Amino acid sequence: MVDDASGVPGWALVVILAVQVALGVALFLTARLGASGRLRRNPYFGLRTPRSLADDAAWDHVHRKAAPVVRVAFAVVVVGTAVLVVTTGDMALFITTLLTTDVLAVVVLxxxxxxxxxxxxxG
Structure with missing residues (x-):
């Protein structure tokens, strides 16, 4: 990990990578469980909109249809996180990569x- 003035501090790198990995895991599980119909309505996890939360059939429909695209968001996070690891020596590039990755993942979602x-x- 880089601790010089021009790079990303080691503690920040650990925190950011941990958050990115958690995001990737959440996207992977949403896609996998949603595609299989095993993701049940819950207060924390999934594509939670008023229409998807209306009933179990709507929840399952939304997640089955969205699963392939959620997999793309997962891939964006995986690739972006891998690039983050190799850009730790340049703070500006690191921040640009992080923001680009997460904004693109949100757009895909x-x-x-x-x-x-x-x-x-x-209705």
Whole structure:
């Protein structure tokens, strides 16, 4: 880990990588359990919108339809985190990579939510 003035401090790297790994695990589990229908409605985990939370059928529909795109968000986080590891010597590049990775993952997740909801019956 780099501790000089131009790089990412070791403690910050550990914290950021831990958060990125946790994000990746959450996305992986959401995609896998959602695709298989084993992700139940809950107060913490999944694509939680008023329409997806309306009933079990809506929840399952949204997660099954969104799962392939959630896998893409997972891949974005994995690749971005791998790049983070090799950019620790340049703080500006590290921060740019981190922000780009996470913003892109959020955009992909918004697409996943849209795909999950687009043919969900209203009401």
């Amino acid at each position: 918004l697409v996943a939510v849209w795909i999950g909801h687009r043919d969900l019956p209203r």
